[in-house]
Amino acid sequence: MAPHGDESGAAEEATVVGAEKRPISTIVILIAMQTEALPVVNRFQLVEDQNSLFPKGVPWVRYYGTYKDLNINLIWPGKDPSFGVDSVGTISASLVTYASIQALQPDLIINAGTAGGFKAKGASISDVFLASEVAFHDRRIPIPVFDLYGVGLRPAFSTPNLVKELNLKVGKLSTGDSLDMSQQDEATIFANDATIKDMEGAAVAYVADILKVPAIFVKAVTDIVDGDKPTAEEFLQNLAAVTAALDQTVCQVVEFVNGKCLADL
Amino acid sequence: MAPHGDESGAAEEATVVGAEKRPISTIVILIAMQTEALPVVNRFQLVEDQNSLFPKGVPWVRYYGTYKDLNINLIWPGKDPSFGVDSVGTISASLVTYASIQALQPDLIINAGTAGGFKAKGASISDVFLASEVAFHDRRIPIPVFDLYGVGLRPAFSTPNLVKELNLKVGKLSTGDSLDMSQQDEATIFANDATIKDMEGAAVAYVADILKVPAIFVKAVTDIVDGDKPTAEEFLQNLAAVTAALDQTVCQVVEFVNGKCLADL
Numbered sequence: 001m002a003p004h005g006d007e008s009g010a011a012e013e014a015t016v017v018g019a020e021k022r023p024i025s026t027i028v029i030l031i032a033m034q035t036e037a038l039p040v041v042n043r044f045q046l047v048e049d050q051n052s053l054f055p056k057g058v059p060w061v062r063y064y065g066t067y068k069d070l071n072i073n074l075i076w077p078g079k080d081p082s083f084g085v086d087s088v089g090t091i092s093a094s095l096v097t098y099a100s101i102q103a104l105q106p107d108l109i110i111n112a113g114t115a116g117g118f119k120a121k122g123a124s125i126s127d128v129f130l131a132s133e134v135a136f137h138d139r140r141i142p143i144p145v146f147d148l149y150g151v152g153l154r155p156a157f158s159t160p161n162l163v164k165e166l167n168l169k170v171g172k173l174s175t176g177d178s179l180d181m182s183q184q185d186e187a188t189i190f191a192n193d194a195t196i197k198d199m200e201g202a203a204v205a206y207v208a209d210i211l212k213v214p215a216i217f218v219k220a221v222t223d224i225v226d227g228d229k230p231t232a233e234e235f236l237q238n239l240a241a242v243t244a245a246l247d248q249t250v251c252q253v254v255e256f257v258n259g260k261c262l263a264d265l
Numbered sequence: 266m267a268p269h270g271d272e273s274g275a276a277e278e279a280t281v282v283g284a285e286k287r288p289i290s291t292i293v294i295l296i297a298m299q300t301e302a303l304p305v306v307n308r309f310q311l312v313e314d315q316n317s318l319f320p321k322g323v324p325w326v327r328y329y330g331t332y333k334d335l336n337i338n339l340i341w342p343g344k345d346p347s348f349g350v351d352s353v354g355t356i357s358a359s360l361v362t363y364a365s366i367q368a369l370q371p372d373l374i375i376n377a378g379t380a381g382g383f384k385a386k387g388a389s390i391s392d393v394f395l396a397s398e399v400a401f402h403d404r405r406i407p408i409p410v411f412d413l414y415g416v417g418l419r420p421a422f423s424t425p426n427l428v429k430e431l432n433l434k435v436g437k438l439s440t441g442d443s444l445d446m447s448q449q450d451e452a453t454i455f456a457n458d459a460t461i462k463d464m465e466g467a468a469v470a471y472v473a474d475i476l477k478v479p480a481i482f483v484k485a486v487t488d489i490v491d492g493d494k495p496t497a498e499e500f501l502q503n504l505a506a507v508t509a510a511l512d513q514t515v516c517q518v519v520e521f522v523n524g525k526c527l528a529d530l
Contacts (some may be wrong), residue, residue: 055367057475081475083414089404091359091468098360102320138403139354140443142497149348150442177415177442178405184447203356210322210346232407 020263026071027257028106029250030096032113032200033086035239037063037076039247040112044254046074053103059087060096068258075100089177090136090203097207108157108257109215111204112250114242116181116231117221121171121195125224126242128249129195130163131156131173131217134202137188138176151192154205157214159265166252171195173217175202180231197225214262218253220246285528291336292522293371294515295361297378297465298351300504302328302341304512305377309519311339318368324352325361333523340365354442355401355468362472373422373522374480376469377515379507381446381496382486386436386460390489391507393514394460395428396421396438396482399467402453403441416457419470422479424530431517436460438482440467445496462490479527483518485511 031037040046046063054060059078066072077087077096097109117123132155139150156173163170174194176185181197189197201217208215222242223234257265296302305311311328319325324343331337342352342361362374382388397420404415421438428435439459441450446462454462466482473480487507488499522530 055476057477059475080414082419083410085410085414087414088406088411089415091355091471094356094360095363095472098363136442138442140445140447141353142445143501145348145350146353146444149345149350149352150354154347177401177403178449179411180405180407182405182447182449184443184449206356207360210324211320212322236408 021261023069023259023261024107024257025069026104026106027073027108027110027254028100028104029072029074029110029112030093030100030204031074031076032088032093034076036113036243036246037074039243040250041074043247043251044072046072054099060099067254070254070258072254073100073104073106089199090175093200093203094207097204098211101207101211101213106213107262109204109208109213110218110250110253111201111215112218112246113198113200114222114235114239114246115173115196115198115219116223116225117196118194118226119224120226123171123195123221123224125221125238126245127169127221128245129171129219129221130159130168131196131201131219132170134173134175134205134217135192136176136202137174137185137192138178140184140188151188152202152206153192154202154209156205157216157265159216162253162256162265165256166249168249173198173201173219175200179235181225196221218246218249220249286526288334288524288526289372289522290334291369291371292338292373292375292519293365293369294337294339294375294377295358295365295469296339296341297353297358299341301378301508301511302339304508305515306339308512308516309337311337319364322346325364332519335519335523337519338365338369338371354464355440358465359468359472362469363476366472366476366478371478372527374469374473374478375483375515375518376466376480377483377511378463378465379487379500379504379511380438380461380463380484381488381490382461383459383491384489385491388436388460388486388489390486390503391510392434392486393510394436394484394486395424395433396461396466396484397435399438399440399470399482400457401441401467402439402450402457403443405449405453416453417467417471418457419467419474421470422481422530424481427518427521427530430521431514433514438463438466438484440465444500446490461486483511483514485514
């Protein structure tokens with residue numbers, strides 16, 4: 001069995017190396033909220049897919065189009081069928097990541113969205129960060145090894161040239177399904193050494209990792225978690241303005257990605 | 266547009282009613298932990314699917330076989346590829362629910378597993394509950410309507426005859442990604458009026474709901490959350506013994522389901 005295993009491993013490695021040296025062709029941009037997604041849709045003049053790639057019943061929406069040499073797919077998980085609000089959080093994020101990879105076989109996933117930032121770690125409102133690592137802060141399983149599974153620390157795909165060219169701030173991202181932050185969340189976010197906090201990133205990273213698709217995380221700060229304003233209020237106040245900063249950076253990222261191989265990012 | 270919408274709605278309703286009156290043919294049993302799954306696999310002499318229905322890379326395992334008039338598929342999310350532990354929690358649960366429905370089009374989903382129980386609500390170790398409702402307790406989004414989306418309260422598929430025949434305890438189930446319980450979790454679990462607490466149920470319910478597949482939840486109590494023993498310790502101590510009670514009840518449920526229509530459950 002060993003030689004077979006070795007050959008198959010070598011073949012797989014060759015494919016990955018091959019992909020890294022081939023120009024990026026198809027990208028998936030995952031954005032959880034409509035307010036965050038629409039400026040990017042408009043900027044690239046993407047159109048909504050009327051014949052959904054996704055099964056009947058799911059609220060997920062694909063906007064697509066081409067920009068220079070890129071096939072762009074922006075996936076928004078849509079409005080929850082029961083409650084009518086954006087399908088935020090890790091479950092929808094993981095499902096759309098999975099279904100998008102199955103349907104579109106993208107070369108790269110860009111998860112973009114808003115986030116809370118920690119001023120103690122250097123974040124300010126409207127900063128746009130590229131995440132270096134992602135992890136969860138609300139999956140506490142105090143059994144050896146399960147504890148590490150719960151945290152699910154993963155590196156983002158490394159893009160040193162992109163960071164340099166766009167002069168982006170870089171920080172660690174911590175993900176949880178709550179907009180607020182409990183004491184337990186705070187302790188784990190601190191242990192995760194996170195500068196930014198969102199509700200989707202680590203879920204996207206998990207699915208992208210098991211399906212071997214590189215993923216990067218572009219997150220714009222709407223609220224200061226360790227500040228004196230209530231998160232929900234500050235988030236809603238800044239959402240529209242910060243979305244403009246996010247849109248601009250996502251467009252710069254797409255522009256930078258165009259014509260390049262994964263290895264050049 | 267209205268007449269078309271009406272017709273399509275009526276057609277859909279007719280299909281659902283049709284399904285409710287047709288004998289149940291294919292079931293999916295979702296079980297998060299191998300220790301919980303293997304007794305059921307052995308009992309029904311299910312075999313592991315060597316040509317996975319699922320994409321390369323995912324650790325999900327399907328065991329299948331027939332029992333009387335039923336096609337049984339037991340799906341276990343498998344060992345995490347990075348950490349080697351069972352892929353517990355809502356993200357894996359939602360992904361396998363989605364992928365199983367897509368691949369197998371089951372008539373019924375049975376999510377079985379262990380759970381914590383609240384003695385104040387009448388739960389004891391080894392009790393097996395059928396959930397009447399499921400909700401999340403760790404998705405706090407304090408913005409109007411988003412708060413309800415976060416809690417995600419859903420009824421389980423109603424099975425009054427099954428409850429009566431098997432003399433099962435019935436209680437509300439609350440789901441979160443942590444094995445322990447923070448103060449915030451506790452407050453939401455209390456608001457959810459839950460008797461049992463698990464790490465998958467509400468995620469399975471969410472996906473089953475959007476894809477319109479009926480789902481029921483069979484949960485055996487391994488630990489008393491409002492007792493004096495640490496949850497992780499009590500959980501590990503009781504896991505093997507309680508799994509026997511769970512196995513027995515799952516088998517009784519399958520036996521009861523066999524030859525019946527959804528409407529007879």
